[in-house]
Amino acid sequence: MDEQSVFIAGAAGEGIQTIGDVVARAFLAHGYPVFAVQEYESRIRGGNSSHRLRVASAPANAPRRDADVLLALNPEARDHYAPDLRAGGTLVASEAADERTIVVPFHDLAVEHGGSGLYANAVAAGALAAVLGLPIEIVVRTLTTAVARHGEAAVAGNASSAEAGFEAARTALGGRAPKPLPARENVYTFVSAHDVIPLAAAAAGCRFMSAYPMSPSTGIITAFARDPKLGVFVEQAEDEIAAIEMALGASAAGARAMTATSGGGFALMVESLSLAGMIETPIVVVLGQRPGPATGLPTRTAQEDLLFAIHAGHGETPRLVFAPADPQDAIQKTIRAFDLADRYQIPAIVLSDQFLADSRFSLPALSLPSEIPDAYLADPGTIDGEYRRYALTEDGVSPRLYLGQAENLVYLDSDEHTEEGHITEDVRVVRPSMVEKRLEKGRRLRGEIAPPSRNRDEDAETILLGWGSTKGAIDEAVVRLRGAGRRVGALHFTELWPLPEIAWRDDVDYWTVEGNATGQLARLLGSDGDLRIEGRIGRYDGLPLDATTIVEALA
Amino acid sequence: MTTTQDYRNQIENQWCPGCPNYGILTALERALVALGRAPHEVCLVSGIGQAAKLPHYLRCHAWNGLHGRAIPAAIGIHVANPALATIVTSGDGDLYGEGGNHLLHAFRRNPDITVIVHDNRIYALTKGQASPTTPRGEPTRLQFDGVEIDPAQMLATAVVHGCTFVARGFAGDLEGLSTLLARAIAHRGLSFVDVIQPCITWGKHPLAWYRERVVPVPAGHDAADRSAALGLALDSPDRFPVGVLYETAEKPVFAESYRARVGDGPLARLPRMERAAIEARLAAFVVNKD
Numbered sequence: 001m002d003e004q005s006v007f008i009a010g011a012a013g014e015g016i017q018t019i020g021d022v023v024a025r026a027f028l029a030h031g032y033p034v035f036a037v038q039e040y041e042s043r044i045r046g047g048n049s050s051h052r053l054r055v056a057s058a059p060a061n062a063p064r065r066d067a068d069v070l071l072a073l074n075p076e077a078r079d080h081y082a083p084d085l086r087a088g089g090t091l092v093a094s095e096a097a098d099e100r101t102i103v104v105p106f107h108d109l110a111v112e113h114g115g116s117g118l119y120a121n122a123v124a125a126g127a128l129a130a131v132l133g134l135p136i137e138i139v140v141r142t143l144t145t146a147v148a149r150h151g152e153a154a155v156a157g158n159a160s161s162a163e164a165g166f167e168a169a170r171t172a173l174g175g176r177a178p179k180p181l182p183a184r185e186n187v188y189t190f191v192s193a194h195d196v197i198p199l200a201a202a203a204a205g206c207r208f209m210s211a212y213p214m215s216p217s218t219g220i221i222t223a224f225a226r227d228p229k230l231g232v233f234v235e236q237a238e239d240e241i242a243a244i245e246m247a248l249g250a251s252a253a254g255a256r257a258m259t260a261t262s263g264g265g266f267a268l269m270v271e272s273l274s275l276a277g278m279i280e281t282p283i284v285v286v287l288g289q290r291p292g293p294a295t296g297l298p299t300r301t302a303q304e305d306l307l308f309a310i311h312a313g314h315g316e317t318p319r320l321v322f323a324p325a326d327p328q329d330a331i332q333k334t335i336r337a338f339d340l341a342d343r344y345q346i347p348a349i350v351l352s353d354q355f356l357a358d359s360r361f362s363l364p365a366l367s368l369p370s371e372i373p374d375a376y377l378a379d380p381g382t383i384d385g386e387y388r389r390y391a392l393t394e395d396g397v398s399p400r401l402y403l404g405q406a407e408n409l410v411y412l413d414s415d416e417h418t419e420e421g422h423i424t425e426d427v428r429v430v431r432p433s434m435v436e437k438r439l440e441k442g443r444r445l446r447g448e449i450a451p452p453s454r455n456r457d458e459d460a461e462t463i464l465l466g467w468g469s470t471k472g473a474i475d476e477a478v479v480r481l482r483g484a485g486r487r488v489g490a491l492h493f494t495e496l497w498p499l500p501e502i503a504w505r506d507d508v509d510y511w512t513v514e515g516n517a518t519g520q521l522a523r524l525l526g527s528d529g530d531l532r533i534e535g536r537i538g539r540y541d542g543l544p545l546d547a548t549t550i551v552e553a554l555a
Numbered sequence: 556m557t558t559t560q561d562y563r564n565q566i567e568n569q570w571c572p573g574c575p576n577y578g579i580l581t582a583l584e585r586a587l588v589a590l591g592r593a594p595h596e597v598c599l600v601s602g603i604g605q606a607a608k609l610p611h612y613l614r615c616h617a618w619n620g621l622h623g624r625a626i627p628a629a630i631g632i633h634v635a636n637p638a639l640a641t642i643v644t645s646g647d648g649d650l651y652g653e654g655g656n657h658l659l660h661a662f663r664r665n666p667d668i669t670v671i672v673h674d675n676r677i678y679a680l681t682k683g684q685a686s687p688t689t690p691r692g693e694p695t696r697l698q699f700d701g702v703e704i705d706p707a708q709m710l711a712t713a714v715v716h717g718c719t720f721v722a723r724g725f726a727g728d729l730e731g732l733s734t735l736l737a738r739a740i741a742h743r744g745l746s747f748v749d750v751i752q753p754c755i756t757w758g759k760h761p762l763a764w765y766r767e768r769v770v771p772v773p774a775g776h777d778a779a780d781r782s783a784a785l786g787l788a789l790d791s792p793d794r795f796p797v798g799v800l801y802e803t804a805e806k807p808v809f810a811e812s813y814r815a816r817v818g819d820g821p822l823a824r825l826p827r828m829e830r831a832a833i834e835a836r837l838a839a840f841v842v843n844k845d
Contacts, residue, residue, distance in 0.1 A: 028842035191840040203833040207822040208635060210627075227836070231828060233634055233813050238660040242627035245620070245657075249600075249631025252618060253639070254823030257631070275621050331837075366837040368830060377823065402823055403616045404636040407595040411611075413619045414603075422566050422611050423619070 001032065001181055003056040004132055005064040008124070009081045010073030013045045015121040019071070020051030022125045024190065024360070026134055026142040031184025033059040033362030035472075037355065039543060042215070042298040048080040055132065059188070061326060061361040062472030065546045069131055071124055073106065090176075092127050092169065102131060102172040109164045110157075119161035126165030133178035136166040188362040193330035193352055193469075196366065197286060198223035200334035201258055202230040203368055205375065206284070208250035208257035210235040210243045215298050216354035217260040217288035240265035244272040244285065252281045252412055254402030256338055256375060260286035263305050264295065270312045273347050277317025277438065279412040280390065280398065282341035282348070282375075284334070289353040291542045300542030301354035303468060303515035307524060309349045310497045316435070318442025320348040321497035323468030325453075327361055329494060335369055340448060342375045344441045345400055351496075353515070355544040356469045380406030388419040392433060396440030446498035452491040456482065460489030462534075462554065463505075466513040467493040467521050469544070474513055476547035481554060488554070499524065502531075509534035511554070515545050557593050559584050564614040570605060575726035575752045575762060579673055580612055582724075582732035583644065587615075589737045590640075598639040600629040602654060605680045606646035606673035606752070623653025630666045634810045636821040640740055641668040648678045651687040651707050658709070661745055662716035666809035669739050669746045672709070673726075675754040683757040690792060693759055710788035713747045714781060714801050720746035721784060721801040725769045726753070727762050731797065738799065744808050751795060765795070772798035779803060 006023070010016045017038065024034040032055055040049035052067070054060050070085040071092040072078035078093050085091060092102045104127040110119035122143055129139045143158045170177050198220055201209070209232050211221040224232045233250075237243035240261050247257035261269065266287050276283050287309055291302035309321050320340050324330040330352070337348035378399035380387075387408035391398045398419075403410050411421030416431050418424045424431070453471075455478055457463050462481075466474045471492050481488040491502075502525075504510070510533050512522040519536040526533060537553040539545045562584045570576050587597060599610035603622035610617035616639065620628050625643045633641040643650070650658055650672050661670070678684040683696030687707040694701045713721045720742040724732045732750065739746035751769065753762050773796070776783060784801035817825060 025842055029844050031844070187844070188842060189837075189840045190842045195840065196837065199833050199836050202828045203830065205827045207825065208631065210631070228816060229832070231817055231825065233810065233822070235630075235634075237627065238656055241624065242657055242660070245624045245627035246631035246634075248620075249618065249628035249633075250635040250822070251631070252628075253598075253632040253635035254821050255631075255635035257635075271621055272624070275624075279618075279620070365841065368833060368837070372827075372830075374827070375823070402636070402821070403598050403618070403632055404595065404639040404821065405823070407593075409595060409614065409616055411617045411619075413611075413617075414621055415619065421617075423569075423608065 001057055001133070003054065003060060004069060005067050006053040006055065006069045006071070006128065006132065007050045007067040007081055007084060008053070008071045009048065009050040009077040011046045011077065012040060012043055012049050014073045016049055016051040016073065018121045019124045019128070020053055022139065022142050022146060023128050024053055026129065026138045027055050028188055028190055028362065029142060030134060030138050030181065031186040032057065032181070033186070033188050034190065035059070035061045035359065035361060037063050037359040037544065040299050048077055050081060059362045060476070062476045063544045063546045065548050069128070071128055073124065090131055092131060102127065102169050104165055104168045104172065106165070109168060110161045113164035114157035114161035116157060119157045122158040122161035123165035126162035127169035130166045130169035130173060130177065133181045135180050136163055189364065189366055190360050190362055191327045191366065192358065192360045193324060193327045193356040194219045195223070196327050196331050197334050198230070200331040201284070201338065202232060204335045204338035204372055205256045206232055206258055206338065207255040208233045208247055209259065210237045210246040211259050211261060212237050212240045212243050212265055214262045214265045216290055216357035217262050217286060219357060220260040220286055240268040241272060244269040244283065248272060248276055248281055248283055251283055252279070252403050254405060256342070258284040258286065260288065262288050262290050263292050266305065266312065273319070274313035274315055274317065275414050276347040277313060277315070277319065278414055280345035281412065282345055284337045284341055284348050284350065286350045286352060288357055289351060291540070297542040299354065301515065301544050302540065302542065303353060303470070303520070305351065306467065306496065306520040309351055310524070317438050318344065318346050318445055319497065320346060320445065321351060322348070322495055323351040323493070324356070325468060325471035325492065325494050326363070328363055328366055330356070331366060332369060333494060335372055339373055340445065344397060344445050346441065346445070351468055353469050376400065377402065377405065380408050383408055386420065389421040390417060390419045390434065390437070392419060392437055395444050396437045442498060449495045449498055449500045451500045451502065452493045455490040455492065457489030457491060459487055460508055461487040462509045462511060464488065464490040464511050464513050464550065465521060465525065466490065467496055470513060470515060473545045473547050473550065477550035480547055480551050486554070493521070504531045511535045511537060513537045513545065513550055515539055557588055557591055559588050561594055562587065562614050564612070566611050568612055569608055571756055573755055575755070576606060576609065576673060578726040578729055578732065579671065579750055579752060580609055582729055582736055583671070584613060585733035586736035586740060589733065590740060592640055596638065596640060598632055598641050600625045600632065600641060600643045601645040602649035604646040604649045606644065607649055609644045623649055624657070625649065626654060626657040626661050626670065629668050630661065630664065630809070633666055633668050635823070637667070637814070637819065638821065642740065643668060643670040645672065647672055647674040647676065647688045648686045651709055655687070659712065659716060662713050662718040664809040665717070665719055665744045665806050667743055670748065671736065672749045673752045674749050675752045675758060677754045677757045679754050679757050696757070708789060710749050710800065711785055714785045714788050717806065718747050719744035719803050719806050720799070721788065722746070722748045722799045723795060723797050724748050724750040725765065725795070725797050726750050727766055728769070728797070735798065742802065743804065744806060768793055769795045769797050772796045772800065
């Protein structure tokens with residue numbers, strides 16, 4: 001099939017999520033991969049929101065800036081998103097905007113055929129099936145599964161409404177109606193990164209999650225709360241400071257613990273991140289980025305907190321910063337974050353963003369890493385004499401006992417402390433040796449960090465440097481630019497701090513590609529090596545980076 | 556058998572000689588011994604300030620964390636390892652000022668921890684500024700013409716917000732305080748003890764001034780009577796009823812429902828989630844052809 005970019009647009013609360021879900025699942029059930037991303041305003045009702053589906057023969061897990069089909073649930077949405085509809089694209093709406101509009105009276109058909117205006121979403125889904133060549137039986141089957149728990153009347157109302165929408169659109173399309181797409185055997189996992197982070201955390205042994213609700217991170221604590229069998233203690237804290245402090249307390253008492261937040265909440269956690277470094281207590285923090293400064297655009301996406309995540313905290317102490325590229329990568333990075341946080345007794349930050357939180361990818365079956373190590377707790381039986389929580393060792397990592405693990409007493413102190421964990425002002429010997437101890441862990445940690453992934457960089461003249469959630473867009477841009485005869489490749493960072501060592505080449509032009517205005521990766525790489533950046537491509541309007549933005553910037 | 560010697564360590568005490576904090580330290584030590592708690596069954600948690608140094612002076616597990624943040628850390632510790640007697644011991648500036656929000660919500664949560672506030676009505680470590688409990692009108696080293704805002708009423712706030720054990724103690728009464736702290740630690744749920752601990756360096760009144768104004772809670776006081784407790788909590792600014800103001804067992808303890816699901820013991824000892832159970836959840840995201 002030809003790739004189709006479908007924007008389903010309407011007001012918050014009007015049903016764009018439901019319509020997008022049904023159409024996406026119907027395509028997937030028919031054997032076609034879908035990439036779905038939502039963009040919406042920070043409100044409960046009204047405004048303009050869109051659910052964007054990208055359907056193709058092979059997975060295209062990146063956003064498209066323009067639409068081939070725009071289904072508008074109301075005239076405001078139609079006018080708002082009309083500029084995104086490509087020339088020659090198809091508009092589906094309740095009322096005609098021009099002679100090419102596929103007119104489908106969503107509400108009226110629902111009342112007429114389903115017996116209630118409530119089924120307008122089913123009419124819309126049926127209409128989209130007609131426009132996209134999706135057999136209506138598949139849509140009806142998907143709807144039936146989705147609403148079965150509401151009873152037979154709901155099933156029947158949805159089915160007849162979807163069929164009415166399908167017929168109305170087919171009639172309006174006339175000769176333009178596409179041939180039905182053949183069924184395919186392909187099966188996909190349809191999932192977002194935030195769907196899997198809680199599961200990965202549970203697989204890693206996480207037992208404690210405290211957080212304060214903040215878009216786009218709220219789904220993570222919610223997933224734990226929805227699934228009590230995961231056995232994770234869940235607490236909504238009174239603020240983000242309490243959230244991270246509870247998790248740190250739990251971690252010090254032996255539980256693998258995490259929290260999740262966004263920029264403003266992360267700002268409140270900063271002092272406690274410094275504490276985690278000082279008391280050498282592991283913690284995993286998911287930082288779901290959104291555009292700032294301050295409250296910014298609460299429901300939109302950005303990559304503006306890379307340097308903040310790396311540097312947030314007073315004093316000097318090692319930490320880990322990862323930025324997964326997609327849901328499968330989010331599983332790996334979450335589990336690795338718990339593992340390395342424990343092994344080095346440090347805070348680990350997993351950077352996601354609203355795009356990763358709210359986008360569903362079509363992927364092969366998801367997998368867990370073959371080995372998931374246990375927490376690296378010391379065996380009290382091997383400790384001679386008085387236990388020293390901060391015993392000086394060659395690699396800086398002290399044998400860790402948790403509070404109450406054994407008769408050995410554990411002292412954790414935010415002051416500079418002795419090996420035993422007591423306050424000290426010994427500036428001649430103890431202070432310098434404790435600073436060195438902590439920094440040695442960072443030096444060792446750097447050896448654990450994976451280099452950036454490589455995409456056709458061997459013969460490239462131009463190399464795109466990206467990080468985190470923009471991988472799909474960058475890889476697509478590489479394909480398109482190669483297709484246009486440009487020798488372009490990419491290096492993509494998902495493990496960002498400590499910064500991996502890279503041998504930069506002087507025969508290529510490096511361009512950074514990021515969801516921010518100031519080029520944070522460019523500054524990070526530039527400050528740590530002898531890399532010369534040829535150019536920076538940034539998107540900072542609150543929408544996700546897409547391949548077209550990159551291709552146009554390199555034109 | 557546990558003795559006071561088990562709780563002694565060799566850490567140099569940084570408090571001023573003669574500070575009533577020593578009274579709280581000794582009373583706490585006696586209370587723990589009276590309860591038969593061994594040092595490894597106790598975790599002291601504090602923030603920052605002179606009072607917050609107490610955990611260093613008692614031989615048991617300890618978390619001396621950030622200013623104002625002892626309570627959320629203590630809650631996390633207690634949830635993860637409920638076998639520990641988790642006791643917050645910190646000052647009025649730390650727990651009522653910097654960390655006031657956490658205390659407010661701890662009252663609502665009712666975690667099975669003890670909160671001992673060394674209430675000296677002054678910021679001592681930063682050399683004499685007003686604390687949340689400094690009386691209105693009292694001159695300080697920053698509020699030179701006298702404090703112009705009202706003192707916090709945390710005992711009353713505790714009663715109002717459903718704290719299940721609310722008490723006032725006096726650092727000058729070792730016997731009474733150790734008995735009171737033992738009751739507080741034994742209480743199941745949040746016990747909150749505001750201990751009058753006059754600052755001998757920056758305080759306006761000497762210990763003797765408080766001694767004259769400390770009175771026992773009236774003999775007939777019913778600790779289950781919330782209104783009566785509120786009256787005693789507020790009382791007059793120059794009269795301090797000492798003892799248990801309010802106590803109830805009729806409120807669920809924080810994390811009880813979670814513990815009913817996963818059982819007792821440290822979370823670190825629970826088996827990890829089975830791999831197959833996680834894989835099944837991941838597989839549920841596959842869109843099948845049905």
